[in-house]
Amino acid sequence: MKRGAKIAIGAAVAAAATWVGWGVYSSRTTAQVAYEVVGTANGVERRRYPALVTVETTAEDRSTAFRRLYRYITGANDGGTEIAMTAPVRTAGERMEMTAPLRTESAGSGVRMAFYLPASYAPETAPTPTEVGVSLTVEAPREIAVYQFSWYATGDRIKRATDHLLSTLEENGIRPTGKPFMMQYNAPWTPPFLRRHEVAVPIEP
Incomplete structure (x- = not known):
């Protein structure tokens, strides 16, 4: 093998290793919303969540909604406070961090998105x-049912996961009390096999 080819292969391997290493690091160091697992069935978890504060917006598409919320955590707020999504930063004498997951759900012809x-x-x-259209909200304590999957969150994967979630609940006599929504835990550049996605739905406690 020629020396140039070896160098190119070595560089590609190093880049891939860095990408995977960063994905593992960011996934393990991002703060996550605390919850209690109260039951499992066929891969579906029943979880109990405490009251949670979110910053939320509704927009015509995911990209617009995400940009609005991203502007909030990077200073579009009354204190000009920056809140890092994947690692703590020091701002105005305190350390703050964004908490996973990102929550999305349908809202008419658009999408409702929230950061916890x-x-x-x-x-x-x-x-x-x-910014107009961005607000703080409070989720009351509640129970939700969740089914987790990985790789890219394509429409087909989301549908299969949602169908599995709802059919499992029906088989176990558990009634949803709202519409399904998505929860995502990783930055967009995380390697697909390290990504964590969840379809969830509120249920009767």
Whole structure:
């Protein structure tokens, strides 16, 4: 093998290793919303969540919604506070971090998207959004049923996961109390085999 080819292959291997290593690191270090697993059936988890503060928006598509929320965590708020999505940053004398997962659900012809804030924040202490269409909300304590999958969250994979979730609930006599939604835990550049996606639906406690 020629020396140039060896160098190119070595560079590709090093880049791939860096990509995977970064994906593992970011997945393990991102703060996540705490919950209690109260039951499992056929790969579906029943979880109990505490009250949670989110920053939320509704837009015509995922990209527009994400950009609005991203602007909020990068300073479009009354304190100009920056909140990192994948690692803590130091801002105004305190350390803050974005908490996984990202929540999305259908909203008419558009999409409703929310970022969860760390548990230390209450509505009165979280930075107030300054952009129209972005607001702080509170999710009351609730139980949800969740089915997890990996790789890219294509329409077909989401549909199969949702069908499995709903059929499992029906088989076990558990009634949904709302519409299914998506929860995603990784940055867009995370290797597909390291990605964590979940379809979820609120259920009767």
